[in-house]
Amino acid sequence: MAKRPTSAPRFVAAAILLAIGVGAFAQGGQGSGGQSDQAAQGKEQPDGTPAAAASASASGRAGADTGERPSSEARGEATRARAELEFMRWLDSYMPGGELETTRARLREMAAVAIEAGVPADAIKARIREAVAKRVSAETMLRAIEEDALRWRWVARLLDGSDWPPDDGAAELYLAVSTALRNGVGEASVAKLIIWAKGAGADAAKAGAALTTAASLSMTFRGAGAGDAALTLLRSRLRVRQYSAAVELAVRARTAGVTPERFMEALEATLGRGGSLRDLERALFG
Amino acid sequence: MDDRRVEIRKAALRMLDERDGLGGSSPVPPEALPFGDDEAGRAVVGRAMAALRSMDGVGSGYEGRAAKLRGSRIAWLAAAAALVAVASSALTLAFVRRGSPAEVRFVLEAPDATSVWLAADFNDWSPSGYELEKAPDGTWSITVRLRRGASYSYNFVIDGERWVADPAAPSGLDDGLGGVCSSLSL
Numbered sequence: 001m002a003k004r005p006t007s008a009p010r011f012v013a014a015a016i017l018l019a020i021g022v023g024a025f026a027q028g029g030q031g032s033g034g035q036s037d038q039a040a041q042g043k044e045q046p047d048g049t050p051a052a053a054a055s056a057s058a059s060g061r062a063g064a065d066t067g068e069r070p071s072s073e074a075r076g077e078a079t080r081a082r083a084e085l086e087f088m089r090w091l092d093s094y095m096p097g098g099e100l101e102t103t104r105a106r107l108r109e110m111a112a113v114a115i116e117a118g119v120p121a122d123a124i125k126a127r128i129r130e131a132v133a134k135r136v137s138a139e140t141m142l143r144a145i146e147e148d149a150l151r152w153r154w155v156a157r158l159l160d161g162s163d164w165p166p167d168d169g170a171a172e173l174y175l176a177v178s179t180a181l182r183n184g185v186g187e188a189s190v191a192k193l194i195i196w197a198k199g200a201g202a203d204a205a206k207a208g209a210a211l212t213t214a215a216s217l218s219m220t221f222r223g224a225g226a227g228d229a230a231l232t233l234l235r236s237r238l239r240v241r242q243y244s245a246a247v248e249l250a251v252r253a254r255t256a257g258v259t260p261e262r263f264m265e266a267l268e269a270t271l272g273r274g275g276s277l278r279d280l281e282r283a284l285f286g
Numbered sequence: 287m288d289d290r291r292v293e294i295r296k297a298a299l300r301m302l303d304e305r306d307g308l309g310g311s312s313p314v315p316p317e318a319l320p321f322g323d324d325e326a327g328r329a330v331v332g333r334a335m336a337a338l339r340s341m342d343g344v345g346s347g348y349e350g351r352a353a354k355l356r357g358s359r360i361a362w363l364a365a366a367a368a369l370v371a372v373a374s375s376a377l378t379l380a381f382v383r384r385g386s387p388a389e390v391r392f393v394l395e396a397p398d399a400t401s402v403w404l405a406a407d408f409n410d411w412s413p414s415g416y417e418l419e420k421a422p423d424g425t426w427s428i429t430v431r432l433r434r435g436a437s438y439s440y441n442f443v444i445d446g447e448r449w450v451a452d453p454a455a456p457s458g459l460d461d462g463l464g465g466v467c468s469s470l471s472l
Contacts, residue, residue, distance in 0.1 A: 133411035136463045144462040209437035220457045240435045243471035247456045
């Protein structure tokens with residue numbers, strides 16, 4: 001008899017757990033990050049490595065030992081070969097005409113190497129579309145895409161055949177990486193973000209948005225770099241829609257004479273520790 | 287409820303009378319205490335308990351307590367169910383909201399322009415279908431539905447040939463093609 005009243009809080013606890021479980025399931029379906037996005041970003045190991053990263057690398061080793069890797073590699077090869085073929089067909093239909101043959105040939109070469117390395121063909125297509133729409137010269141287009149392709153191959157090496165990012169968000173992430181690197185964000189910062197996001201299975205669109213925002217922060221301070229702002233933003237409580245407000249604060253800070261270093265310190269000390277934009281504003285302007 | 291109490295009281299008094307030999311058909315020896323461990327004591331207790339059990343509503347004290355506990359349990363269950371409902375609704379709402387598109391209004395002040403188009407990564411940099419409307423004050427605008435949770439790059443195309451970044455955006459980004467574009471996070 002006396003136990004019944006004490007069992008009631010258990011019901012409530014079970015209900016809360018159930019609700020959290022339902023939420024986690026829903027968030028998982030979306031691909032997370034969300035901010036509850038942040039909930040899906042995994043716990044860190046004592047050495048700072050995300051838990052999921054440790055698990056992913058462990059499973060990768062297990063795959064090699066059990067002989068699963070060759071078949072997965074074969075599947076990867078087949079997928080890349082198919083993507084390459086589709087890309088070539090797309091390119092021929094998108095850029096028809098004899099006068100573009102030289103440009104097409106160069107693009108084919110670059111794309112073949114990049115796709116072989118694991119770069120999503122959609123990222124290359126997007127840059128070609130942009131260049132064609134902006135009517136830049138063939139030389140400018142080739143140089144830009146060549147530079148991007150180098151950056152993307154570097155990203156593909158970092159990802160090392162990982163399932164992250166998922167296919168539907170991969171091109172966006174690759175494009176964001178090249179935007180970030182082109183606009184002053186350091187390779188080390190980008191690498192940190194990618195490794196962390198991969199390990200935590202973060203929302204690829206959010207990771208891309210964090211990189212683009214870091215690029216904007218860097219450009220706000222005239223290409224001064226953005227430290228680890230991208231990772232700080234991705235791990236912060238901010239929603240993607242609040243990232244623009246962080247850039248607006250950076251513009252205000254620059255106008256008020258705040259140095260880029262001081263801004264990045266404040267960003268890390270506030271958003272990096274679970275703070276809000278208001279905390280960042282207070283840290284910058286009192 | 288009061289009648290039941292009276293009945294209980296009467297039964298208890300009868301029981302005490304029996305114990306003290308003051309009533310009932312079979313007097314009880316003084317040494318036979320009603321709760322004693324002898325046969326007479328057990329008989330008195332048995333009769334008294336039978337009388338109590340036979341009375342309507344005598345058990346209501348226990349039933350009342352049980353009903354109270356049942357009520358409390360139901361209340362807790364209802365509270366838990368309500369909590370689950372609220373929590374899952376909030377999560378579903380957040381989930382739906384996150385997947386739902388946002389309406390974004392792009393605005394450019396260009397009183398001398400004859401046409402302004404929006405070209406962005408979300409329309410494959412193809413301005414077709416994204417022409418801005420001019421207001422009498424010379425501002426051009428268009429509202430576009432975009433997916434939340436991502437960032438977008440865009441340019442305005444003035445008179446079909448000038449690609450410009452959004453002057454209202456906090457900063458521009460080098461597009462690697464010799465121009466500058468703007469970005470927006472949703």
